[in-house]
Amino acid sequence: MQVKRMAYIINYNGNKVPQKLAEMDVNCAYVSKKFSYAVVYCDANKGASQLLNNLRNVKGFKSVTESILFDKTLNY
Numbered sequence: 001m002q003v004k005r006m007a008y009i010i011n012y013n014g015n016k017v018p019q020k021l022a023e024m025d026v027n028c029a030y031v032s033k034k035f036s037y038a039v040v041y042c043d044a045n046k047g048a049s050q051l052l053n054n055l056r057n058v059k060g061f062k063s064v065t066e067s068i069l070f071d072k073t074l075n076y
Contacts, residue, residue: 005027005043005044006043006047007039008039008051009037010063010064011036011062011064013036016061017055018038020054025042029041048064
């Protein structure tokens with residue numbers, strides 16, 4: 001059985017969000033401290049809604065968006 005993964009970009013301010021991502025059930029692929037964003041992979045069935053629910057109360061969190069460079073035809 002294959003696990004379908006999806007890439008998401010998380011925009012934030014401060015340093016609390018990368019610490020919270022390290023505790024969550026996601027694969028944090030890249031964190032840019034200069035531009036304040038992180039690229040994470042998580043299960044497609046969980047989706048952005050679970051990320052949004054987990055990060056909503058974290059100080060400095062801005063938004064979750066799907067990565068535009070993620071190619072569904074190659075990764076599904």
